[in-house]
Amino acid sequence: MAGSLVFGGAGFIGTHLLRDLVARGVDPVVSADIADPREPVPGVDYRYADVRQAIQLDGSPYDTIYNLAGLVATPGHPDGEYYRTNVTGAVTVTDFADAHGIRTIVFTSTMSIYPTGNELKTEQSALEPLNAYGASKALGESIHRRWQAGHADNRLVVARPAVIFGPGERGNFQRLHRLIRRGLFVYPGRKDTVKACGYVTDLVASFEFVLGLPGNSHVYNFAYPDRCTIGDICQLISAELDKPEPRALLPLPVMRAGALPFEALESAGLRTGISRTRIEKLVESTNIYPQFLLDQGFRFPTTLSEGIHRWAQSLGTDHTRR
Numbered sequence: 410m411a412g413s414l415v416f417g418g419a420g421f422i423g424t425h426l427l428r429d430l431v432a433r434g435v436d437p438v439v440s441a442d443i444a445d446p447r448e449p450v451p452g453v454d455y456r457y458a459d460v461r462q463a464i465q466l467d468g469s470p471y472d473t474i475y476n477l478a479g480l481v482a483t484p485g486h487p488d489g490e491y492y493r494t495n496v497t498g499a500v501t502v503t504d505f506a507d508a509h510g511i512r513t514i515v516f517t518s519t520m521s522i523y524p525t526g527n528e529l530k531t532e533q534s535a536l537e538p539l540n541a542y543g544a545s546k547a548l549g550e551s552i553h554r555r556w557q558a559g560h561a562d563n564r565l566v567v568a569r570p571a572v573i574f575g576p577g578e579r580g581n582f583q584r585l586h587r588l589i590r591r592g593l594f595v596y597p598g599r600k601d602t603v604k605a606c607g608y609v610t611d612l613v614a615s616f617e618f619v620l621g622l623p624g625n626s627h628v629y630n631f632a633y634p635d636r637c638t639i640g641d642i643c644q645l646i647s648a649e650l651d652k653p654e655p656r657a658l659l660p661l662p663v664m665r666a667g668a669l670p671f672e673a674l675e676s677a678g679l680r681t682g683i684s685r686t687r688i689e690k691l692v693e694s695t696n697i698y699p700q701f702l703l704d705q706g707f708r709f710p711t712t713l714s715e716g717i718h719r720w721a722q723s724l725g726t727d728h729t730r731r
Contacts, residue, residue: 412437412470414511416460416502417478418453419446421577422517422570422609426475427453429613437470442478447577460498468509475616476502476516479549481542488541495545496552503556506563513564514553515616520571520605520630522547525693527603531700532569532628550628557626564625568615571632571697574716575609576723582606582642586724589646589655596691598661600640603694605632608716611709618707629701633713639691645714649721664688 413430417423418440424447430438431452440446441458449455458464460478480486480494499516506514521543523530538544550567557565574582588594612631619627647654671683699707711719 411435411472412439413473413475414439414441414466414468414471415475415477416441416458416498417476418442419444419455420477421447421575421579422573422612423475423477424448424450424577425575425609426477426613426616429610429617433617439466439471441466460501461494462501464501464505466505468505468511471509471511473513473515473620474502474506474511476514476553478502479517479546491541491545492548495542496548499549499552503552506556507559512560512562513566513620514556515566515568515620516549516553518550518567518569519543519546520569520632520695520697522550522569523695523697525695527694527696530630530697532630533700554626562625564620565627566616566619567628568612568619569628569630569697570612571605571607571630571695573607573609573612573631575720578609578720582646582720585642586646586650586721589643589652590650592652594643594655595664596639596643596655596658597664597688598658598692600638600643600658602639602692603636603696604639604642605695605697606637606642606713607632607709608711608719611711611716614710615702615707618702618705622705627701630697630699631702632697632699633709633716634699634703635713636696637713641713642717645717646721649717661688661692 413435415423415426418427419442427440427450437454439454439456441456443459446455478498480491522536522538523534524537524539536547538547553565557563572581615631644654665685668683668685668688
């Protein structure tokens with residue numbers, strides 16, 4: 410089995426992917442990232458690489474590239490930074506693949522290439538990114554498709570994940586967990602907002618599944634097929650914490666106003682994770698559907714409740730019962 414090169418392997422999803430590759434006997438496995446690994450995986454060779462610049466690595470041992478590198482957190486960065494990282498990174502990674510004759514790339518895009526709203530989005534839905542992050546990822550998809558069309562043997566898999574959670578996640582689910590644990594979570598205006606999501610190791614399993622399908626180009630959404638709301642997620646997290654389910658609901662304008670002091674603290678350099686934009690995201694439905702995976706026979710290894718249970722258990726007793 411030839412080796413795999415993972416750009417962006419130091420992060421949350423990358424760490425789980427690296428574990429999976431090593432466990433399956435892939436050799437060598439190299440992680441190329443600008444950041445140090447959150448949790449080094451034994452058997453992985455970690456290299457420094459900045460995808461915003463021409464990549465200077467040996468490409469000979471690999472037959473597959475996983476391009477997970479990119480600027481993700483939104484809000485949090487000037488719009489230009491998303492394009493500089495996500496678009497330039499798509500160019501440098503595909504140029505590297507061409508230069509070294511690497512014929513397979515898995516690229517992680519995002520559900521943010523679709524508009525928000527309650528309407529179901531499949532892979533056939535129109536792309537209408539509403540922010541610089543989504544727009545930069547849509548351009549990244551186009552660059553990877555151009556690479557795939559450049560050689561008859563090039564194979565491309567594009568995954569469009571929803572919100573991904575699991576051990577090591579430090580974003581939306583962790584913030585929600587922390588607020589519920591402290592009894593501070595309040596629904597902003599509604600609790601029926603659709604929130605597409607998926608478990609991290611299920612996402613990794615989907616990479617291998619789609620790579621095993623015939624054909625040279627596949628694009629797929631990744632999220633649990635069963636529709637879930639922010640209320641469903643809060644109910645499951647509360648049960649894991651043995652805490653009362655949040656019931657308080659405040660009008661959105663009130664919560665927007667309440668976020669202003671926290672934004673001032675952020676401006677002063679104190680990270681709070683609370684902003685008007687993040688609050689507004691809680692009332693924006695993200696209803697993507699994994700039509701392609703289901704049509705191809707992919708079976709999700711977990712359900713939402715099983716995924717949240719595994720994730721909560723990984724946090725340890727101190728975090729799940731206080």
